[in-house]
Amino acid sequence: MKNIFACVCTIVLLSGCSDIFEKPISNSSVEIYTPADSAVSKKNVQQFYWEKVENASNYRLQIASPGFASAQLQSFVLDTIVTTNKVDISLDAGEYEWRLRAQNGGSQTAYFTRKLFITQAAFNERQLLVTSPSNTVVTYSNSVYFSWRPISGSMKYYIEIDTLSGSFTSPEMKEEINAFETQKYVELKKRGSYRWRMYADSAGIKSMYSSTGRIDFKLDTVSLGVPISNKTDVPTSQVFSWGVPANAMSTDQLTYKFYILNSTDPADVFIQDELTTTKTAEIKNMEKGKVYYWAVEVYDQFGIKSGRTALRKFTVVR
Numbered sequence: 001m002k003n004i005f006a007c008v009c010t011i012v013l014l015s016g017c018s019d020i021f022e023k024p025i026s027n028s029s030v031e032i033y034t035p036a037d038s039a040v041s042k043k044n045v046q047q048f049y050w051e052k053v054e055n056a057s058n059y060r061l062q063i064a065s066p067g068f069a070s071a072q073l074q075s076f077v078l079d080t081i082v083t084t085n086k087v088d089i090s091l092d093a094g095e096y097e098w099r100l101r102a103q104n105g106g107s108q109t110a111y112f113t114r115k116l117f118i119t120q121a122a123f124n125e126r127q128l129l130v131t132s133p134s135n136t137v138v139t140y141s142n143s144v145y146f147s148w149r150p151i152s153g154s155m156k157y158y159i160e161i162d163t164l165s166g167s168f169t170s171p172e173m174k175e176e177i178n179a180f181e182t183q184k185y186v187e188l189k190k191r192g193s194y195r196w197r198m199y200a201d202s203a204g205i206k207s208m209y210s211s212t213g214r215i216d217f218k219l220d221t222v223s224l225g226v227p228i229s230n231k232t233d234v235p236t237s238q239v240f241s242w243g244v245p246a247n248a249m250s251t252d253q254l255t256y257k258f259y260i261l262n263s264t265d266p267a268d269v270f271i272q273d274e275l276t277t278t279k280t281a282e283i284k285n286m287e288k289g290k291v292y293y294w295a296v297e298v299y300d301q302f303g304i305k306s307g308r309t310a311l312r313k314f315t316v317v318r
Contacts, residue, residue: 033050039115040117056109088129237282245306
């Protein structure tokens with residue numbers, strides 16, 4: 001019974017360890033870099049940037065217009081948790097009050113409050129702020145999610161996607177989106193590496209472009225079939241099989257390169273089949289009692305190559 005009681009106590013104590021050992025930050029302060037207090041700016045995209053607080057796990061940022069006092073409050077613009085010490089926010093012209101505090105699981109600092117004034121700017125001086133995707137994305141899906149902050153007065157939004165060597169003069173893709181939308185899934189036509197940017201349009205007047213991002217649309221590896229991993233009774237003649245990549249599309253024309261290795265060294269190749277459109281390879285006259293490793297690479301019709309699958313070990317029966 002004593003042992004059971006001791007175990008229960010230990011579990012209870014361990015479950016609270018994160019709170020017990022997390023250092024309090026209630027007496028800490030947050031040093032704010034930008035925007036300056038009572039800053040006046042016509043830039044609609046403002047970067048909120050502050051010094052990291054030791055032992056803080058995140059920060060709470062709130063923005064109100066024109067201020068937080070109940071007699072002032074007309075609009076609670078933002079209330080968000082930020083895990084970094086820098087964030088870009090898009091704001092319309094107006095008077096704002098914003099405040100920031102650092103937090104962890106057991107404590108928080110006081111709020112540090114500042115004023116901010118955004119003046120009216122011409123449409124072509126406003127920048128479109130894209131919230132998704134991030135500036136660098138690696139994806140195995142041809143569907144890419146875009147979202148952005150609206151710009152007042154916009155009649156259309158545009159997404160431009162071009163190759164890395166392109167200059168957006170004649171982009172590979174250009175999507176037109178209605179003004180009331182703030183999100184869009186874009187279907188990439190083929191795998192590769194791309195640059196993208198967005199802008200808003202108001203009766204032929206362009207906003208400033210968003211920051212330029214990069215998308216790497218990659219080909220997934222295949223799923224290996226037989227022989228299974230660590231099989232110890234493979235005959236000297238064996239048919240190897242595999243499936244298509246998980247992100248294969250109906251329009252794909254896939255070819256495969258098959259490898260058998262003498263060891264885990266990628267360069268120690270025993271057999272390397274040329275590209276084939278079939279998902280099988282028959283190998284004969286393997287050495288009895290020997291350990292081998294096999295793997296497959298796949299290519300699409302545009303020459304985009306997947307990574308090589310993880311090596312699968314097998315032993316030929318004596």
